[in-house]
Amino acid sequence: MAYSFPEEVLEYVFSFINCDKDRNAVSLVCKSWYEIERWCRRRIFIGNCYAVSPGVMIRRFPEIRSVEIKGKPHFADFNLVPEGWGGYVYPWVIAMSRAYPWLEEIRLKRMVVSDECLELISKSFKNFGVLVMSSCEGFSTDGLASIAANCRNLRELDLRESEVEDLSGHWLSHFPDTCTSLVSLNIACLGSEVSFSALERLVSRCPNLRTLQLNRAVPLEKLPNLLRGAPQLVELGCKKLKGLSGFWDVVPAYLPAIFPVCCGLTSLNLSYATIQSPDISKLISQCQNLQRLWVLDYIEDGGLDILATCCKNLEELRVFPSDPYGVEQNVSLTEQGLVSVSEGCPKLQSVLYFCRRMSNAALVTIAQNRPNLIRFRLCIIEARATDYLTLEPLDTGFGAIVENCRELRRLSLSGLLTDRVFDYIGKHAKKLEMLSIAFAGDGDLGLHHVLSGCESLRKLEIRDSPFGDKALLANAAKLETMRSLWMSSCSVSYGACKLLGQRLPRLNVEVIDERGTPESRPESCPIEKLYIYRTVAGPRFDTPDFIWTMDEEGNTPLGIA
Amino acid sequence: MSEPDLQITKVEKTGPYVWIQTADGSIHEVEKEVASFCPLICHEIESGVGYSKDYPIALPPRVNPAMLSLILDYCQFHYVAGHSNKERRSFDEKFSHMDTKRLCELTSAADSLQFKSLVDLTSRALARMIEGKTPDEIRETFHLPDDLTEEEKLEPLKNTTDDPRIRLLNRLYARKRKELIDRQKLKNEAEVEHEDDRSVDDLLSFINGKDGDSKEVRSSKNKKKSRKKKNQPKNHPPSCSSPNGNASSNTGNRLSLEEEFDDCDIDDEIDPALKEKLDREVEDFARRLNSDWPERMQEILSSGQERGPGPVSSTAIDPSINVQE
Numbered sequence: 002m003a004y005s006f007p008e009e010v011l012e013y014v015f016s017f018i019n020c021d022k023d024r025n026a027v028s029l030v031c032k033s034w035y036e037i038e039r040w041c042r043r044r045i046f047i048g049n050c051y052a053v054s055p056g057v058m059i060r061r062f063p064e065i066r067s068v069e070i071k072g073k074p075h076f077a078d079f080n081l082v083p084e085g086w087g088g089y090v091y092p093w094v095i096a097m098s099r100a101y102p103w104l105e106e107i108r109l110k111r112m113v114v115s116d117e118c119l120e121l122i123s124k125s126f127k128n129f130g131v132l133v134m135s136s137c138e139g140f141s142t143d144g145l146a147s148i149a150a151n152c153r154n155l156r157e158l159d160l161r162e163s164e165v166e167d168l169s170g171h172w173l174s175h176f177p178d179t180c181t182s183l184v185s186l187n188i189a190c191l192g193s194e195v196s197f198s199a200l201e202r203l204v205s206r207c208p209n210l211r212t213l214q215l216n217r218a219v220p221l222e223k224l225p226n227l228l229r230g231a232p233q234l235v236e237l238g239c240k241k242l243k244g245l246s247g248f249w250d251v252v253p254a255y256l257p258a259i260f261p262v263c264c265g266l267t268s269l270n271l272s273y274a275t276i277q278s279p280d281i282s283k284l285i286s287q288c289q290n291l292q293r294l295w296v297l298d299y300i301e302d303g304g305l306d307i308l309a310t311c312c313k314n315l316e317e318l319r320v321f322p323s324d325p326y327g328v329e330q331n332v333s334l335t336e337q338g339l340v341s342v343s344e345g346c347p348k349l350q351s352v353l354y355f356c357r358r359m360s361n362a363a364l365v366t367i368a369q370n371r372p373n374l375i376r377f378r379l380c381i382i383e384a385r386a387t388d389y390l391t392l393e394p395l396d397t398g399f400g401a402i403v404e405n406c407r408e409l410r411r412l413s414l415s416g417l418l419t420d421r422v423f424d425y426i427g428k429h430a431k432k433l434e435m436l437s438i439a440f441a442g443d444g445d446l447g448l449h450h451v452l453s454g455c456e457s458l459r460k461l462e463i464r465d466s467p468f469g470d471k472a473l474l475a476n477a478a479k480l481e482t483m484r485s486l487w488m489s490s491c492s493v494s495y496g497a498c499k500l501l502g503q504r505l506p507r508l509n510v511e512v513i514d515e516r517g518t519p520e521s522r523p524e525s526c527p528i529e530k531l532y533i534y535r536t537v538a539g540p541r542f543d544t545p546d547f548i549w550t551m552d553e554e555g556n557t558p559l560g561i562a
Numbered sequence: 563m564s565e566p567d568l569q570i571t572k573v574e575k576t577g578p579y580v581w582i583q584t585a586d587g588s589i590h591e592v593e594k595e596v597a598s599f600c601p602l603i604c605h606e607i608e609s610g611v612g613y614s615k616d617y618p619i620a621l622p623p624r625v626n627p628a629m630l631s632l633i634l635d636y637c638q639f640h641y642v643a644g645h646s647n648k649e650r651r652s653f654d655e656k657f658s659h660m661d662t663k664r665l666c667e668l669t670s671a672a673d674s675l676q677f678k679s680l681v682d683l684t685s686r687a688l689a690r691m692i693e694g695k696t697p698d699e700i701r702e703t704f705h706l707p708d709d710l711t712e713e714e715k716l717e718p719l720k721n722t723t724d725d726p727r728i729r730l731l732n733r734l735y736a737r738k739r740k741e742l743i744d745r746q747k748l749k750n751e752a753e754v755e756h757e758d759d760r761s762v763d764d765l766l767s768f769i770n771g772k773d774g775d776s777k778e779v780r781s782s783k784n785k786k787k788s789r790k791k792k793n794q795p796k797n798h799p800p801s802c803s804s805p806n807g808n809a810s811s812n813t814g815n816r817l818s819l820e821e822e823f824d825d826c827d828i829d830d831e832i833d834p835a836l837k838e839k840l841d842r843e844v845e846d847f848a849r850r851l852n853s854d855w856p857e858r859m860q861e862i863l864s865s866g867q868e869r870g871p872g873p874v875s876s877t878a879i880d881p882s883i884n885v886q887e
Contacts, residue, residue, distance in 0.1 A: 005666065005670075005705075006666055006688075006704045006705075006706060007666055007669040007670040007673060007688075009670070009673055010669055010670075010673050010681060010684075010685050010688075013681070013685050014685045014688045014689050014692070015689075017685065017686050017689035017690075018689050018692060018693060020693075023692065023693050023694070026692075026695060026696055026697050026700065027692060027697075027700070029697035029710065030697045030700045030701055030706055031701065031706045031707050031708065031709050031710060032707075032709050032710055034706070035710065
């Protein structure tokens with residue numbers, strides 16, 4: 002009994018389907034759905050800017066309003082990706098400036114953005130509203146001035162963690178008096194101070210402002226005024242809440258101004274703030290609706306206990322190290338803090354935790370407390386650290402994590418780990434999409450477990466681990482199902498890279514070696530760094546001179562053109 | 563307040579009636595107030611149609627008697643002003659739970675009547691049936707043809723591009739770019755005024771990129787980034803490299819690659835509109851690179867830096883600083 006899907010409402014039905022995975026599925030159903038879907042796709046996510054060319058994106062999706070693009074591999078955050086690697090957004094901006102006059106949103110991560118790009122963006126898209134640049138670089142405050150001055154409907158300007166050439170703080174004053182549309186402003190990464198009065202005026206004329214992440218020292222007496230001008234605020238971050246210590250004792254008159262804000266806060270970013278434990282604890286105890294907390298380890302185990310008691314809606318916790326290179330521990334933060342939070346916060350799903358010691362027992366407890374974890378990134382500061390109680394590897398602890406947390410999508414390992422942990426991961430981490438490995442494993446078998454077992458794996462990044470050719474070559478086909486693989490300071494030979502490049506034409510196999518061309522060394526010689534990613538755009542031609550793309554025909558690889 | 567039963571029992575005949583005819587010819591007597599909740603029917607009534615059996619409101623073909631009945635059930639609930647939003651939502655939720663076939667038919671019927679609120683409800687229900695499914699499952703649910711070719715079925719973004727022609731084009735791309743750069747470079751060399759002892763050959767081999775000085779050493783790397791993850795023992799920095807003398811062999815290889823393509827009539831196979839677009843892109847990108855060249859050359863020639871590892875200062879936060887060894 003065939004009946005037909007009401008094609009006349011297909012487009013309307015699609016308007017309720019927004020997640021990328023579903024849109025992709027829809028486009029593969031049949032020819033007519035493919036056609037209709039591509040015309041009404043408004044939002045696109047490009048996980049790797051080299052996986053596809055701008056021209057192809059534009060040709061297939063003519064009506065895009067929102068673009069998100071990622072560039073450099075994640076390990077760029079740890080200075081493992083050399084300068085000049087690539088990730089230029091310019092070709093994308095040029096192409097979109099011609100094809101998408103109605104573009105509203107651009108979100109970039111780890112890309113190189115120039116002032117020229119920013120100016121082009123500010124002038125090409127009349128309805129432009131959202132610019133998020135996460136860990137980007139290559140632009141200055143002049144570029145920001147163009148954005149402030151020309152984007153009449155700017156709602157979001159978010160510079161999170163970007164490296165900005167600070168020419169002056171004056172750029173903020175380029176927002177015209179008529180600008181009232183701001184909802185979110187994050188300038189925490191900027192070095193130079195912006196005019197406080199300009200900031201105050203901007204904040205007070207934007208009634209919808211909900212997120213404010215500032216870079217300057219906020220003098221105690223000015224904070225309440227600033228906050229009063231932003232009654233809708235739900236997210237706050239300050240670099241230095243100056244004078245906060247002793248704040249609570251000294252000026253009770255200001256407290257009523259702060260507390261209402263605290264109740265409304267769902268996200269608090271204190272990762273730049275050097276306030277100490279008692280003050281953090283008092284602040285946090287006021288923020289009962291907190292869902293996300295980023296904080297330095299000054300919070301200590303005591304502060305985390307309070308967090309566990311007061312913030313029952315907490316979903317994400319990130320604890321950063323205040324002194325990662327100090328030999329001695331400077332704060333009283335241990336695995337206990339994380340265990341407390343895992344006990345007390347039932348909605349906790351996302352963890353990034355730097356600490357100096359860990360035990361299998363603690364990890365097992367955490368795993369049993371929080372089987373709903375989705376992201377678990379543990380960073381024990383010393384590489385190859387053992388379980389501090391038993392001196393064993395931490396295989397069992399991480400094994401418990403992957404076994405109990407069935408929905409785990411992201412995992413970062415640390416500490417002393419053998420191939421056994423990879424066996425556990427391969428067996429249990431079926432929903433795992435991203436795995437970060439450093440100084441771990443015994444040999445190829447470990448990598449083989451991961452590549453053959455983790456069905457949902459999309460991104461794998463490995464450094465300083467004894468993985469060589471065998472696991473890679475045996476699981477070569479797996480690489481085409483993943484977005485990317487990064488391996489540095491491992492034991493992958495040049496010969497294996499050439500072979501991969503030959504066998505897998507839909508991948509770019511890029512050898513990064515700052516010692517000069519790998520052709521000048523024996524083929525069995527291990528290369529420094531390897532970045533493999535799937536692409537339909539062919540080898541890229543903006544590679545710097547220390548990157549070689551393995552050629553399909555097994556010829557001398559394409560160097561810079 | 564009790565939830566209304568989906569089994570609508572016919573209410574006592576309390577008011578005026580209208581007559582509605584479905585495509586199969588059958589005529590139905592319906593309470594006017596209820597039916598009027600459907601905008602199209604309301605409009606017809608106001609135009610004077612439907613008051614007698616002889617002049618019934620004719621509905622579009624996609625509204626068969628079964629669909630009319632469902633639609634009237636919907637109207638029967640919603641036309642009553644007294645229900646709260648919560649009640650309405652609850653009714654809608656239950657109402658839209660029906661088998662796929664009926665839901666499709668109902669959506670179609672509602673659409674032909676331009677009955678917006680019902681189209682909305684049924685469309686959302688269809689969307690929910692689609693979400694979370696694989697293409698195969700969607701096809702099976704809705705009896706849709708499997709008419710995309712294997713090629714087209716590759717990852718969605720790959721559909722139109724996993725094409726040897728496109729890859730050949732990318733190589734043409736690369737070659738064109740090099741030509742443009744070379745041309746520009748030669749032009750620059752003619753224009754450049756600063757005194758320079760190097761020969762043109764040196765410059766060319768230099769620019770062909772076997773030496774690494776073209777990277778400026780950036781002094782301020784964002785400290786915060788490195789904070790975010792593990793601190794790891796020292797990576798022994800790669801030793802200073804000797805400038806690579808393979809420029810000529812590399813160029814030689816590149817030429818042989820290009821010769822391969824001189825013989826092909828690549829252009830004939832590519833869609834002209836696409837080619838034109840791509841050509842424009844190549845040129846723009848080359849121009850962009852070219853505009854950087856004069857500055858880069860200045861840097862290269864004036865800096866004379868030693869090729870070596872990036873700065874490892876004690877204050878720069880670098881996860882490779884030795885803790886263990």
